[in-house]
Amino acid sequence: MTDKLIIFDTTLRDGEQSPGASMTREEKLRIARQLERLKVDVIEAGFAASSNGDFEAIKAIADIIKDSTVCSLARANDRDISRAADALRGANAWRIHTFIATSALHMEKKLRMSPEQVLEQAKASVRFARNLTADVEFSAEDGYRSEIDFLARVCEAVINEGATTINIPDTVGYAIPELYGNFIRTLREKVPNSDKAIWSVHCHNDLGMAVANSLAGVKIGGARQIECTINGLGERAGNCAMEEVVMAVKTRRDYFGLDVGIDTQQIMSGSRLVSQTTGFVVQPNKAVVGANAFAHASGIHQDGVLKARDTYEIMRAEDVGLSANKIVLGKLSGRNAFKQRLQELGIDLDSEAEINAAFAKFKELADRKSEIFDEDIIALVGDDSVTSEQEHFRLQSLSQRSETGERPQAEVVFSAGGAEHRASSDGNGPVDASLKAIESVVQSGAELLLYSVNAITSGSTESQGEVTVRLQHGGRVVNGVGSDPDIVVASAKAYLSALNKLQSKAEKVAAQG
Numbered sequence: 327m328t329d330k331l332i333i334f335d336t337t338l339r340d341g342e343q344s345p346g347a348s349m350t351r352e353e354k355l356r357i358a359r360q361l362e363r364l365k366v367d368v369i370e371a372g373f374a375a376s377s378n379g380d381f382e383a384i385k386a387i388a389d390i391i392k393d394s395t396v397c398s399l400a401r402a403n404d405r406d407i408s409r410a411a412d413a414l415r416g417a418n419a420w421r422i423h424t425f426i427a428t429s430a431l432h433m434e435k436k437l438r439m440s441p442e443q444v445l446e447q448a449k450a451s452v453r454f455a456r457n458l459t460a461d462v463e464f465s466a467e468d469g470y471r472s473e474i475d476f477l478a479r480v481c482e483a484v485i486n487e488g489a490t491t492i493n494i495p496d497t498v499g500y501a502i503p504e505l506y507g508n509f510i511r512t513l514r515e516k517v518p519n520s521d522k523a524i525w526s527v528h529c530h531n532d533l534g535m536a537v538a539n540s541l542a543g544v545k546i547g548g549a550r551q552i553e554c555t556i557n558g559l560g561e562r563a564g565n566c567a568m569e570e571v572v573m574a575v576k577t578r579r580d581y582f583g584l585d586v587g588i589d590t591q592q593i594m595s596g597s598r599l600v601s602q603t604t605g606f607v608v609q610p611n612k613a614v615v616g617a618n619a620f621a622h623a624s625g626i627h628q629d630g631v632l633k634a635r636d637t638y639e640i641m642r643a644e645d646v647g648l649s650a651n652k653i654v655l656g657k658l659s660g661r662n663a664f665k666q667r668l669q670e671l672g673i674d675l676d677s678e679a680e681i682n683a684a685f686a687k688f689k690e691l692a693d694r695k696s697e698i699f700d701e702d703i704i705a706l707v708g709d710d711s712v713t714s715e716q717e718h719f720r721l722q723s724l725s726q727r728s729e730t731g732e733r734p735q736a737e738v739v740f741s742a743g744g745a746e747h748r749a750s751s752d753g754n755g756p757v758d759a760s761l762k763a764i765e766s767v768v769q770s771g772a773e774l775l776l777y778s779v780n781a782i783t784s785g786s787t788e789s790q791g792e793v794t795v796r797l798q799h800g801g802r803v804v805n806g807v808g809s810d811p812d813i814v815v816a817s818a819k820a821y822l823s824a825l826n827k828l829q830s831k832a833e834k835v836a837a838q839g
């Protein structure tokens with residue numbers, strides 16, 4: 327038995343069967359190119375007989391893909407198979423994938439055919455396909471829920487007709503890993519010519535076990551092809567996720583002992599491309615490609631990873647195409663991660679006492695703010711926090727007017743050193759108008775380096791907006807933060823808060839000099 331595990335990607339066929347994931351020809355082409363960069367062995371590009379659009383998309387993919395085998399699904403009838411062949415003929419290497427259901431339920435209720443009729447149709451369609459190409463895959467739809475002796479008869483017969491790959495799908499995601507693995511093994515034992523074909527698994531995720539079932543089909547059952555999709559896209563709850571199954575086989579090579587040809591560094595780009603194309607967002611805690619898959623937020627883990635990455639990471643972020651893992655500083659972080667970030671930012675605190683003081687301020691801020699940016703740390707170690715008693719500038723009121731097609735206007739009333747100022751300006755937007763109004767009085771000359779808005783409480787339009795403004799003036803960089811349900815007001819507060827910090831720093835320098 328070979329040590330190579332064939333990766334058959336069906337993102338463009340079964341993946342497209344997800345409600346809402348229909349793709350245009352151009353989108354399919356883009357994903358096919360990425361699949362080729364990933365070095366998948368087989369790209370199932372679609373179902374040629376399903377529509378003229380899908381036929382054209384498969385044809386276009388067949389014409390441009392050079393390194394992977396291109397494949398189309400076809401029902402077990404001559405028309406579907408001919409259509410698949412017509413779409414694929416331009417490819418360097420191509421496969422016809424024909425299928426028919428073999429479970430009693432599907433045969434009786436859906437196909438309305440007897441088992442003998444199904445057997446004969448399976449044989450005839452493989453024979454027909456084999457006259458068109460040497461590479462023919464046969465799938466027994468709902469194979470896992472089929473009566474095993476009948477299924478074995480079908481498999482033996484289609485191998486005799488020339489099928490080179492036999493796929494046993496768990497079409498409805500009903501399998502359990504150990505049972506599925508044993509089912510594949512027993513089935514292969516019952517098929518006398520089983521060694522003449524490559525055995526394949528195709529698992530759905532209805533019970534969340536598609537990856538585990540596929541791996542059991544390989545390890546226990548002896549399958550050497552896995553059918554999968556990027557991000558686990560697919561009919562209902564999806565298919566076996568390619569990135570997970572590939573990284574499992576790679577990471578646990580000690581257990582599986584198999585080679586996969588996938589260029590894993592292309593995984594992240596593939597995942598993003600499929601997510602952007604379909605609009606199916608990848609959940610943050612998704613294995614391998616989730617935003618948090620290589621992120622650490624808790625102090626004990628951060629400390630461990632900084633000392634030896636493998637304490638908490640079984641894969642390298644770089645191996646799936648990320649530049650590095652991520653240490654996310656927040657309220658659960660510890661001193662070691664904080665000190666490491668200071669070092670990365672080039673901040674050299676003189677003593678342990680200074681670090682402890684900065685760390686205490688950091689923890690206090692982290693209790694109020696869900697994510698701590700590098701600029702927050704720069705600001706807090708610069709001791710530019712300003713208490714309300716030190717406030718030189720203070721917002722009193724703000725009004726703004728904006729209407730479609732008109733330039734927004736803002737009027738801001740604020741105090742500066744106790745004196746009240748009223749300033750107005752127009753701007754590109756209400757925020758721009760408000761900040762320009764303030765600047766028309768203060769004339770700080772500061773450069774705006776960063777402006778960002780976050781929702782403090784998520785999930786509703788009633789959230790507070792938190793605005794961070796970073797200003798630079800005379801070699802000093804400060805952050806101002808302001809929050810308010812009205813983001814224009816939050817922006818003015820943040821701007822004045824940054825001006826306060828610049829003012830306070832300037833006063834300190836003047837006092838020292």
Ligand SMILES: CC(=O)SCCNC(=O)CCNC(=O)[C@H](O)C(C)(C)COP(=O)(O)OP(=O)(O)OC[C@H]1O[C@@H](n2cnc3c(N)ncnc32)[C@H](O)[C@@H]1OP(=O)(O)O
Nearest residue numbers: 343373375376377401402403425426427436437467497561
């Ligand atoms: C498990 C899977 O993922 S299977 C693949 C599922 N994917 C798709 O169905 C997407 C593409 N499908 C389509 O575009 C359409 O369903 C088509 C073009 C294939 C067929 O469309 P229609 O001719 O209008 O038939 P419809 O979809 O309503 O019904 C399917 C017919 O195919 C028959 N059929 C289903 N599977 C097979 C098969 N493997 N081999 C032969 N006939 C089949 C059904 O019994 C039914 O026949 P009937 O019309 O005599 O009752």
Ligand SMILES: CC(C)C(=O)C(=O)O
Nearest residue numbers: 425465467468495497
């Ligand atoms: C047609 C086959 C391979 C399939 O998609 C399934 O059974 O889920």
